[in-house]
Amino acid sequence: PAAPPPARRLLFVGDSVTCGACTELMPPDWPEGHANCNAARSFGMELGRRLDAAVHLVSYGGRGLMRDWQGLDHERDGIATAPVFFERALPDDPASVWDHASWTPDAVVVGLGTNDFNQGITDEKTWVAAYDRFLARIRAVHAQAWILITSSAMFGPRLDNGDVAKAAALAHYLDEVVALRQQGRDRRVERVLYRHQPGCGRNGHPNAPQHQQMADDLEPVLRARLGW
Secondary structure, eight states: OOOOOOSEEEEEEESHHHHTTTTTOOTTTOOOGGGGOOGGGSHHHHHHHHHTEEEEEEEOTTBOSSBBTTSOBHHHHOOOOHHHHTTBSSTTOTTOBOOGGGOOOSEEEEEOOTTTTTTSOOOHHHHHHHHHHHHHHHHHHSTTOEEEEEOOTTOOSOTTTTHHHHHHHHHHHHHHHHHHHHHTTOOSEEEEOOOOOOTTSSOOSOOHHHHHHHHHHHHHHHHHHHTO
16 A cells, blocks of 8 residues: 655646656657656655655646747637646646645645747736736635745746846746735745756756756745745
8 A cells, every 4th residue: 555645745836847848858868759758857746755745746838827838828729828727637628627625735836937938028017917816816725825936947048049038037027926915915925046957958948957956946945934
């Protein structure tokens, strides 16, 4: 029989990075396709091991808060963005409704923005308002959880591809989201910035060693806020 799960619980909401996409993309094998994706080596699962916590990943590669990596959105194109698939047991099945009361986390880590900004930096007012609405929904179903909203580890220092501007805009937008939540007296929301993780050259997604560093960035904040 399986051992009983830990009493501590962490919920991670995000995109392909949260999924653990390309964590296995390392020399010398360089596996292609889904063979390089291993959720067990994601930063969220690593934090579960470090903090003795059960982990739930609610994530979908290529999806963002308002649009996907191609610029498609839910209202116009029917794409299941994060606020949509957060409510589902199966992300592409509108009839499958997730029961949030069935699994209550101590903390929720939300990592969105990479795909929203892929086609260009989105409008600040619109995006911040959408994030605030999403966090209000998370707060409604997980009233006591700490909520950490994070930057993109994939936005790096290169000037030629726009990453510097995207990283700066995303950090600013996240600060605005936290300010909105705190104006509404939600004090258990905090922004965490990742260090840049460059991937492996063949692919920009962080690989397993870089997910370890992402876990390093989050671990002290989670320990401090949760008393773990």
